[in-house]
Amino acid sequence: MLDRLKSINPLFILTVIAPTLVAIAYFGLLTNDVYISESRFVVRSPSGGGASPLTAVLGQAGFGGGGGGSAGAEGNGTISEYIMSRRALEDADEGGFVRKAYADPDIFFVDRFGTFLGESKEQLYQYFLGKVVVNESTSGQVMTLSVSAYDPTQAQEINLRLLIQSEALVNSLSERSRDDTLSLAQAQVDEATDKARRARLELAQYRGAERIVDPEQEALVGLQMVGKLQDQLIAAKTQLRQLQTYTPQASQIPFLKTQIRQIEAEIEQTRTSLTGGRGSLSSAMARYQELRVNSEFAEQQLAIALASLQDAQAEARRKLTYVERISDPSLPDFAQEPRRIRSILATLILGLLTWGILSMLMIGVREHRD
Incomplete structure (x- = not known):
């Protein structure tokens, strides 16, 4: 072996x-x-x-x-x-x-x-x-x-x-x-909500300070009033000319002249309140429109943010x-x-x-x- x-x-x-x-x-x-x-x-x-x-x-x-x-x-x-x-x-x-x-x-x-x-x-x-x-x-x-x-x-x-x-x-x-994803979308909604709230608050405070609800509506009412006063003025002047032509000694002539001066003064006062200086309605309308545009823009941004949040929620569910x-x-x-x-x-x-x-x-x- x-x-x-x-x-x-x-x-x-x-x-x-x-x-x-x-x-x-x-x-x-x-x-x-x-x-x-x-x-x-x-x-x-x-x-x-x-x-x-x-x-x-x-x-x-x-x-x-x-x-x-x-x-x-x-x-x-x-x-x-x-x-x-x-x-x-x-x-x-x-x-x-x-x-x-x-x-x-x-x-x-x-x-x-x-x-x-x-x-x-x-x-x-x-x-x-x-x-x-x-x-x-x-x-x-x-x-x-x-x-x-x-x-x-x-x-x-x-x-x-x-x-x-x-x-x-x-x-x-x-x-x-x-x-x-949801936190970012929610943060955008919160920011947009805060901006919209502040814009609405500023508009409401301005209305309260100026004691106006809608300058555009008030301006429309003022213009309508001016139109009516002008109609009254034309009618008064027409009547005055007729009296001066046909009855120069009529007792109504001084009254019509006084009425015409009052109507003209009222028209001028109304126009001044509409288109005058800083306290006029036109000045208030400019600031009001600015605040209203800001408020509308903030509301649109809020609507977009809410839509983005809904999209983010749907996307989060899809990507889970x-x-x-x-x-x-x-x-x-x-x-x-x-x-x-x-x-x-x-x-x-x-x-x-x-x-x-x-x-x-x-x-x-x-x-x-x-």
């Missing part, structure tokens, strides 16, 4: 037999079973940015088009970045659950966390990245979260924690975006995104890794290839020397 072993090429032992024996020992006896828990979900939006679970599954299987809008794509990217972040690890490691799951003394020391890398948070994060995988389907809609652990219940629990925190993150970001689960985290009932036989065969084949290449190189070197 020893003679047979001595007759074996040392290179063959080094490149084939030794690695294969190590692989048999490691994969066949030492390494622990690895359980993988999977969950699937899709980011949805009422506006159609996401996809329904049925559509997403059909799209992934190749029975439908990609579909999916930017809301779903952005949500998928956000979740992917979050799950592979340090924050996700901190959230999932509440109570030291993740650290305990991967640092269990029953795990083979080569695979156990803390054996070679240390036990710091950064080293745990680097170890954690090798246990979590997030894949996006070809349709760009369905996300698959896979978590590897050495205990099936621990794999499921870590997957569930990551999924719950991802849902909370998407909801939080969606609510924050919605609140920001959330995570809908297609499948909850699974509880694996068998270990998918390590693939022991395949790993041992792969080691053997790789050793044989290495042995063959090195043997040819050594033969070539010998021939070159000879």
